[in-house]
Amino acid sequence: SVLGYPIYLEATTVDARTGHTSKKGTTPAWDCIVIPTKGAKRAYIEGIDINVPGYVCFWKEMPLFENSVTGGFISNIVTNVVNEGFVFDIPDNAKVLGFSLASASRLTEEKRAKIRIRDSYIDERIKPLSDEIEEVKKKTVSINSNLGFVANFDLSKYDDLLLIMDGQSLSIGWESIAISIESHENCYMLGTDPCTLYNSGNNSNGYNGIGLNPLKAVTRESPNVSWCNVLSKLIPNKRLITESVGEGAKKISQLSKTENTEIYTAEFLGNGVICDPTNGVITIGENTWKTWLLQVEEGQKYYIAGGTQAVTEFSQRPNIGANPNIYLGNANINITNKEYLCPQGVTYIAMTINNSEYIGEKMFVIKGGANRYERGFLLPLYQTANLSDINQKEMGCPAIAWMQGESDADGGTTKEEYKEMLVKLKNDMINDIKNALNQEENVLFFCYILAMAYNKDDQIAQAIIECCEENDDMILIAPIYPMPDYNNLHLSSNGYRWFGEYIARTTYNSIVLGKRNNSMIVNQITKKGNEVKISIDVPQLPIVKDTWTVQEVPDLGFTVWKDNVKCTISNIDIFSDVITITTIENIDDGVIEVSYAGYNTDNVSLYRGAGNIRDSERWQAMQYYWDDTDDKGTDGTSTITYRPKTKGGETIINKKYPMQNWLQNFYFKFE
Numbered sequence: 001s002v003l004g005y006p007i008y009l010e011a012t013t014v015d016a017r018t019g020h021t022s023k024k025g026t027t028p029a030w031d032c033i034v035i036p037t038k039g040a041k042r043a044y045i046e047g048i049d050i051n052v053p054g055y056v057c058f059w060k061e062m063p064l065f066e067n068s069v070t071g072g073f074i075s076n077i078v079t080n081v082v083n084e085g086f087v088f089d090i091p092d093n094a095k096v097l098g099f100s101l102a103s104a105s106r107l108t109e110e111k112r113a114k115i116r117i118r119d120s121y122i123d124e125r126i127k128p129l130s131d132e133i134e135e136v137k138k139k140t141v142s143i144n145s146n147l148g149f150v151a152n153f154d155l156s157k158y159d160d161l162l163l164i165m166d167g168q169s170l171s172i173g174w175e176s177i178a179i180s181i182e183s184h185e186n187c188y189m190l191g192t193d194p195c196t197l198y199n200s201g202n203n204s205n206g207y208n209g210i211g212l213n214p215l216k217a218v219t220r221e222s223p224n225v226s227w228c229n230v231l232s233k234l235i236p237n238k239r240l241i242t243e244s245v246g247e248g249a250k251k252i253s254q255l256s257k258t259e260n261t262e263i264y265t266a267e268f269l270g271n272g273v274i275c276d277p278t279n280g281v282i283t284i285g286e287n288t289w290k291t292w293l294l295q296v297e298e299g300q301k302y303y304i305a306g307g308t309q310a311v312t313e314f315s316q317r318p319n320i321g322a323n324p325n326i327y328l329g330n331a332n333i334n335i336t337n338k339e340y341l342c343p344q345g346v347t348y349i350a351m352t353i354n355n356s357e358y359i360g361e362k363m364f365v366i367k368g369g370a371n372r373y374e375r376g377f378l379l380p381l382y383q384t385a386n387l388s389d390i391n392q393k394e395m396g397c398p399a400i401a402w403m404q405g406e407s408d409a410d411g412g413t414t415k416e417e418y419k420e421m422l423v424k425l426k427n428d429m430i431n432d433i434k435n436a437l438n439q440e441e442n443v444l445f446f447c448y449i450l451a452m453a454y455n456k457d458d459q460i461a462q463a464i465i466e467c468c469e470e471n472d473d474m475i476l477i478a479p480i481y482p483m484p485d486y487n488n489l490h491l492s493s494n495g496y497r498w499f500g501e502y503i504a505r506t507t508y509n510s511i512v513l514g515k516r517n518n519s520m521i522v523n524q525i526t527k528k529g530n531e532v533k534i535s536i537d538v539p540q541l542p543i544v545k546d547t548w549t550v551q552e553v554p555d556l557g558f559t560v561w562k563d564n565v566k567c568t569i570s571n572i573d574i575f576s577d578v579i580t581i582t583t584i585e586n587i588d589d590g591v592i593e594v595s596y597a598g599y600n601t602d603n604v605s606l607y608r609g610a611g612n613i614r615d616s617e618r619w620q621a622m623q624y625y626w627d628d629t630d631d632k633g634t635d636g637t638s639t640i641t642y643r644p645k646t647k648g649g650e651t652i653i654n655k656k657y658p659m660q661n662w663l664q665n666f667y668f669k670f671e
Contacts, residue, residue, distance in 0.1 A: 020073075034062070034098040037090050043097070058094035153441060153511035155235060158396035162384055162437070163231070163242040163507075165224040166255065166377065166429075167403035170451055170480075171246030172197075175490040175633045178217035179626045180497060184229045187215040188241045194222045196243040196380050212387060215242060220634065221493040226500025227401065227507070230622050234508045239393075241384060245376045251407045252421045254372055257428040261368035263378060266292035266351060268361040273320065275350040277310040280327025282320045282350065291352045292363040293317070296342040303339055303366040303375050304351060311340060314348040362386045378432060385436040397433045398511045399444040401477065401503050402426075405464060409454040418463040426467075426474065444510055446503060448477045449665045451489060453599040453609040456561075458667045461598075465664065475510055478502040478519045479662050481597055481610040482550050484628070486638035494628050498657045501621055505659065520615055520663040525594060527670060532560060532581040532594055539661045540617045543574045547612050548649065549658055551642040553597075557611020557663075561593040579613070597665040613663040621657040628653070 037043075037058075060072030074091050090097060155161075165171050172195040190196060194215060217225050228242040247255070273291040275282045282291065295317075296302060304311065311331040318326060331340055331349070340349070351363060364382040366374045385395065408418055430443045447468055449461045468474040483495035491499060502518075509515040517539050524535040536543065545556055560567040560583055571582040581594075597611040625644075632638050644652050652658070 032098055034096060036062075037094055037097055040090055041092075042089050055099075056088055057098045058091050059096040059098070060093055062096050063098075153396070153398045153444075155238070155511070157394060157441075158238070159393035160239045160241060160387070160395040161231075161235070162395055162397040162433075163224060163228055163240060163399065163401070164377075164381070164397060164429075164433070165222075165227070165242070165244040165246060165401045165403065167246045167401075168250055168406055169246070169248035170406075170491060170496075171223070171401070171403035172244050172248070173217070173220035173222035173491075173493075173496045174248055175486050175635070175638055176221040176493040176496050177631065177634055178219055179221050179493045180217040180225045180229065183214035183216045184232055186232050186236075186239050187228045188212045188239065189215045190241060190243045190380055190384050193218045194225050194242060194244055195220065196245045197247055197376055212241065215240075221496040223403075223491075223496045223500035223503065224401070226497040226623065227503040228500075230501050230504035231507055233622055234504060235512070241387070241395075243380050243384065245380055246403065247372065247376060249407055250372070250404070251411055251413065252404060252418060252425065255376075255404065256421060256425045257373040257432075258368075258371045261366055261371060261374050263374075263382060264294060264365045264367060266294040266363040266365055268292050268363070269320070269350075273352075275310065275312050275318075275352045277312045277330035277352070280312055280314065280318065280323045280350075282318055282323065284320070289352065289354050290361075291350055294349050294351065294365055296346060296349055298342055298344055298346065300342050301339055301368060302342065302349075303368075303379070310350075310352045312350040312352070313343070313346045314350070315345055317348050318350060373428075377429065381433060381436050395437050396439055396441065397437060397443050399446055399507050400426075400429055400433075401446045401448075403448050405450045405460040406452065406454070409450055409452075409458075409460040413460065415459040415463040415466075418460050419467055422463065422467055423471065426471070430473070442473055444507075445471075445474045446477050446506055446510075447474060448499075449479050450609065451480055451485070451491070453597070453665065456593070456595070456599045456667070457669070458595065458598050458665060461665050462667055465666070475506065475516050476519055476521075476664060477506050479597065479664050481665075482614075482644070482658075482662050484640050484643055486633050486640060488641050490633075490638075492628060492633070492638075492640050493631055494626050494657075497623060497626070498621075501623055501657055501659070505619060517661075519661045520613065522596075522664070522666045522668075525668050527587050527592055527594075529588060530583050530586050532583070532587070532592075534579045534581070534594075536577050536579060536663065538577045538615050540615045541577065542616055543577070543579070544614050544616060544660070545572075545574065545612055546614050546660075548645045548647050549614070549660075550610060550612055550644070553610050553612055556613060557597045559595045559598060560587065561591075562587055563590045564593075592670040593667070594670075595665075595667040596663060598667055609665065611663060611665075614660040615662075617660045619659040621659050624654055624656055625652045 058074040060074060063073075074094055169175075190212065192213060194217065215225060215228055222244050224242045224244040228240045232238070232240050269282070269291045270284075272284050272289055273282060274285040274289045275291045294302070313328040313331055314323060314326045315328055316326040328346055342349075351365075353363075362382075364379055364386075366379065368374070387395070402422075405418070426445045430445065433439065433443050447464045449464060453461065465476065468476045478499075480491070480495075480499060483498050484492045485495055486492055506518045509518055517537060520539070520543075521537040522534055523537050526533050547556075555569045556572055558569060558572060558581055560569060560581060562585055567583040567585045567587065569581055570584050571580075573580045573582070596613070597609050599609075628640060628643065631640060644658070646652060646655075
């Protein structure tokens with residue numbers, strides 16, 4: 001209900017520190033709107049369709065409007081954005097509230113007439129609807145439980161924070177062009193590319209280099225760059241190191257840990273020790289050179305850490321000096337990140353490198369070959385752990401970001417199969433991280449929902465959601481469909497950077513604020529007659545039907561089936577945290593299925609995995625939408641499917657990325 005009609009005070013401002021009101025002369029710099037609270041506990045703004053700075057003040061009584069020193073000033077809320085849907089709490093003893101807006105030159109008389117301040121709790125329609133929902137909840141199994149809180153991560157224990165990203169092609173910014181090409185203070189990457197398995201865009205057999213370099217996008221806009229850059233501003237005075245170890249077109253089984261592989265730490269011979277691969281002579285040289293020895297077994301495969309420039313073979317353990325009788329030759333010059341198959345007669349190898357100050361005394365070698373988990377995840381992890389030893393600093397890993405599932409959805413993996421493999425992989429990665437870093441605290445495992453929906457029941461997406469419900473250390477990131485993409489699959493350059501900012505927000509919410517709700521989640525879903533009611537966990541009311549940030553999707557992304565036949569949706573109504581879908585067909589009986597942002601048979605490619613439902617979150621992004629007018633991807637032929645706009649239809653180029661919470665994909669079947 002409207003809290004009466006506001007008193008509009010032209011060219012008047014309120015001092016946010018004292019509650020004093022005063023005229024600002026003839027310059028219309030500020031407007032003030034004052035209104036009684038009528039006992040409301042929470043309220044929201046209606047009718048301001050532009051973003052303006054301002055603040056809210058509360059008084060115990062109506063203040064005077066000219067240099068007021070009365071009114072019993074209580075407190076204020078200062079905000080950089082006051083607009084449609086701005087929600088705020090009202091103190092118990094406040095009888096009057098006021099808005100002071102820096103907007104007079106932009107709020108026309110017609111616009112001012114539309115401004116209302118509404119009580120978001122006392123509407124008489126809410127109680128019977130709430131009673132009905134509570135009754136339904138008692139009878140209905142929840143499809144998504146309240147996700148609750150997570151334990152905070154003790155940041156004070158660590159000097160360095162390691163951020164690991166893994167998954168398929170979206171985890172490495174595939175198809176995009178690099179736009180975050182300026183390094184930020186305290187942000188680093190392992191090796192020469194934030195996509196750890198790649199060098200200048202070319203796929204290699206392993207990660208490149210074992211030193212630290214200032215973080216920047218190299219050939220693609222991998223989302224871990226934005227994740228790290230933004231988090232460094234939210235959590236200052238820490239050194240952040242990131243690595244994206246993803247690899248395109250891989251099922252989860254191909255990215256998982258294999259059995260019976262071991263990691264060895266090679267024996268360090270010393271700084272300045274050089275082994276000449278042409279004759280096996282080991283000498284003392286310049287301090288930048290380092291050499292390690294490893295005892296090997298004939299016929300066994302080994303995977304050697306990045307950066308090794310020479311591998312020399314011996315029939316016995318060599319010593320410093322000449323080794324003419326036991327020298328057998330060299331395996332390969334510049335053997336960086338290669339599998340080494342130990343030939344007959346070789347019992348020792350020497351590994352020599354000339355590199356930067358960041359390389360310490362540890363060199364890690366995998367026995368068992370170049371399996372993807374070991375070469376792509378474990379070796380970079382151990383080499384990064386080595387960095388903390390070199391600098392005598394404590395390193396901790398607060399989170400892994402997992403961006404995978406498309407190959408499994410397209411390849412027939414079932415929900416139960418994927419859940420089992422994902423939980424095992426998560427546990428393996430967390431245990432290996434804790435062992436490598438000697439970390440006691442747990443590591444959070446962030447998950448995204450797939451870039452596309454491949455089938456009606458969306459098995460892999462539902463597997464990920466259920467895993468996040470059932471495991472305290474697994475947390476959903478925002479859905480990916482609001483981000484712009486190329487040709488309805490890989491994100492665009494802006495899309496990757498924008499999504500990286502969402503991951504940074506999720507990290508901050510989780511490890512600093514202890515929050516899990518980083519998107520809108522379905523709590524309950526019921527049906528009766530020709531209506532489906534969906535109760536939503538909404539971080540910030542009100543819910544918005546947004547057809548400008550995301551291209552308008554038929555029926556806002558909702559689909560209802562009866563006995564496997566698609567129903568006709570006649571209306572979608574939103575009230576408070578409940579969405580009501582009305583169909584022409586009666587859906588009391590039969591097999592009824594409901595989905596959002598799922599498989600859409602009307603336009604398979606364009607609307608697969610997208611929707612238009614979000615909340616009114618006011619989180620302010622730290623990055624701006626890059627001018628993507630000429631963005632055609634790395635191959636020069638890609639097309640951006642849809643570019644987000646403002647509600648008024650304007651471009652958001654050079655504006656901050658919108659950071660609202662969007663409704664997660666879901667599928668539910670009544671039987």
